[in-house]
Amino acid sequence: MSLLISGGLVVDPSRDLVENLDLLVEGGKIKALEPWGAIPAQGRRVIAAQGLVVTPGLIDMHVHLREPGEEYKETVETGARAAARGGFSAVAAMPNTRPVNDAAAVTRFILDQAKAAGLARVYPVGAVSVGSQGGNLSEYGDLKAAGVVALSDDGQPVRNPMLMRRALEYARTFSLPIISHCEDLDLRGEGVMHEGKVSLNLGLKGIPAAAEEVMVFRDLTLAGLTGARLHIAHVSTAGSVELIRRAKAAGLKVTAETAPHYFTLTDDAVLGFDTHAKVNPPLRTTADVAAIKKGLKDGTLDAIASDHAPHSSLEKEVEFAEAAFGLIGLETSLGLSLKLVHDKVLTLSQLITKMSTHPARILGVKGGTLAPGAAADLTLIDLNRKWQVDAGKFASKSRNCPFDGWTLKGKAVMTIVGGRIVSSEL
């Protein structure tokens, strides 16, 4: 059946488009964009998009779906539903499952689960090393053939610089980007939050900004050495932003993402020992928040990804030092990111670039555009809808959200994947 999305403002950064257009979807693809009223409605399902923005489907390029192995926290299905609710037509799933996604069989399993769920698209990310143990390279060629779109040892950063060098080179062989979780585990030590005034006051061991920055520097240097494609995950410090800015100026093939919590919260959120604010990299300072926003604005940071990391009360309702790192973000990411638009840090086009067009390009996947002929992955957004975050009602299985109870302005009201409506509040 064909869908006519009529009366909306179409924002498609891939073609520099911000226009009042109707959009016709047929056969799971975008068929046409025409001025309001130009496409006849007869025989078509009409979606009234008056007052809404129509964008390429959002892509969250960094989530943890926990399946296989930790299905009590999240499954591919619940994660893909949370994604659809949050306006995401696709997500990239990190490989730190149990077993680790270091082999084609695991990749195929994840893709099968995603297909059965029939919600947001799921793009598996394969492990850099076998079991993410930092030893031997996993089978990048097989993984790619099975469907991985990138490689990462997220959560288990690559300690050995020789392994990182070889991984970058081997990944280049198969045209896969490496997504690096930049953290020096020795410098982190037993740290559980950002090392600063708050950690000093709370008597919690600190993770200095340097623990991230020395690894960003290492990996940028190795990207220069190998000429491989490097993507830096969840940038959290002013120093990292500056290092990436310089690397880009020097012509390196590097891209980078940050997460909404890094431009929304500071380490103050940990006061009161709130384990929902325990995340890795840790929440930093107001100066870092400002630098992250500047990096988003000037293009140093290409993408916004949630680093959706579900944990149950077993991991979070415990002493702060014992609690797991991570917070969930699929259902708050857009609302938090739209604040950058309301506050005029980014234009709406720039935001959609970072939440759709760039992630699609970095991962080399479909989407990120509304060009006729492209897959009909769309998100309809009500920019001004005020809503209260209620973690109890999330589609995600987990509740570890530091934004519970917050009022946000702007919400995805419909998500369409391949011409199918997978989530709707209309």
Add this chain to the structure above:
Amino acid sequence: MEFRRKDLLGIAELEAEEIRLILDTAASLKEISTRPIKKVPTLRGKTVVTLFYEPSTRTRMSFEIAAKRLSADTLNLTVAASSAVKGETLEDTAHNLEAMAPDLLIIRHPASGAPHFLAKRLKCGVINAGDGLHEHPTQALLDLLTVREAKGRLDGLKVAIVGDIAHSRVARSNIHAFTKMGSKVTVAGPATMLPPYLDSLGVKVTYSLEEAVRGADVIMMLRLQLERMGQMYLSTLREYSVHFGLAARHLPLAKKDVIIMHPGPLNRGVEISPEVADGVHSVILAQVTNGVAVRMAMLYLLIGGEKA
């Protein structure tokens, strides 16, 4: 003024007025411990539980004696293993304790924030008897009481705190306590043991023991936790004691009537020489005596009156 809190979790959140009330209460209760029959019926029928996840003799005993002198029933629970391996979560422990309807829970725990975790979940009062690297409020209060007795005031005193500030909850609580009461605090130690941003707490920071004790009214030496050796904080104990151990030769730098404090237990010959620990300036045993008084005061203020 009355004490309106349910819990004593740290010094950081206390007002100077509240600290004064606690010290005054402790001073007035101190006399009970000098009587032939050292017991008053104030807390008869109240149940006080001590829950210690770290070994401690003096603090636990001090709380227990304080409770007994006020006629409370006491129950001591020492959990040997760390919470990670003991099987029961802190949350379950909390609910099980609550089910036994204690009036007050006194907890020591290796994780910073563990008392706050319990306080949020329990109706009964909670006293923090030391949490991780965070706070040890009753230690700071007994230190204040000891200094006030010796000096007659706290305002304007020069206080030196020397040693492993980074890993010391005693240091954190005392920095808050003395600065709130108007004392001028200098901290000293090797840079590895002075966490960044210390100056944000309103203290002067130096790497020199000599500089810290110059003109000091109060010198507080911290216990060097010997397990820090081998964790890249120090070279050798010998070198530590040469540079940061308080010895008789340092005392002429301080005020004539300087007092020497130490939260115990002492590493004699490491952070403090025996002649200083046992010398005329030492108030180390007065600290222990005042510990009982301060803990009696806290028990009384938290569960003694008719609280709404």
